[in-house]
Amino acid sequence: MSMRSTRTLGQSLMLTAFGVALxxxxxxxxxxxxxxxxxxENHCVECHDDRAHYRNNxxxxxLGEVHQWVIRWSTHLKLDWSGDERNDVAEYLYQRYYTPxx
Ligand code: HEC
Numbered sequence: 001m002s003m004r005s006t007r008t009l010g011q012s013l014m015l016t017a018f019g020v021a022l023x024x025x026x027x028x029x030x031x032x033x034x035x036x037x038x039x040x041e042n043h044c045v046e047c048h049d050d051r052a053h054y055r056n057n058x059x060x061x062x063l064g065e066v067h068q069w070v071i072r073w074s075t076h077l078k079l080d081w082s083g084d085e086r087n088d089v090a091e092y093l094y095q096r097y098y099t100p101x102x
Pocket of ligand 1: 043046058061093
C-alpha cells in the first residue's frame with residue numbers, strides 16, 4: 001500500500017515537472033507561440049488556409065513587418081487583441097512561415 005502511494009506521488013511529480021518544462025519552452029522567446037497559433041487558427045485561417053499564400057506572394061519580410069500585418073488585420077477584424085497577443089501571433093507566423101524550412 002505504501003509503495004503504491006509512493007509511486008503515485010512520483011508520477012505526479014514527473015507530470016508537474018513535464019508541465020513546467022513545457023511552459024518554459026513555450027516562453028523561451030518571450031512569446032507564447034502556442035497561444036499565437038490558437039488565436040490565428042480561430043480568427044485568421046478563413047483566408048489564410050495555405051502555406052502557399054505566404055510563400056508565393058509574400059509581402060512581409062521581417063518579424064517587424066509581420067507584426068504590422070497582424071496589427072492591421074486584427075484591427076480590421078475588430079479583435080481587440082492585446083499587445084502580447086499580437087506579439088504571440090506575429091512570432092508564431094514568423095517562425096512558421098517566414099524562417100527557412102524547418
Ligand atoms: C478576409 C480575409 C482575411 C482575413 C480574415 C485575414 N487576412 Fe491576412 N491577408 C489577407 C490578404 C488578401 C492578404 C494579402 C495582402 C492584402 O491584399 O491585404 C493578407 C496578408 C496578410 C499578411 C502578410 C502576408 C505576406 O504576404 O507576407 C499577414 C501576416 C496576415 N495577412 C495576417 C493575418 C492575421 C494575423 C489575420 C487574423 C487576425 C488575418 N491575416 C486575417 C486576407 C485576410
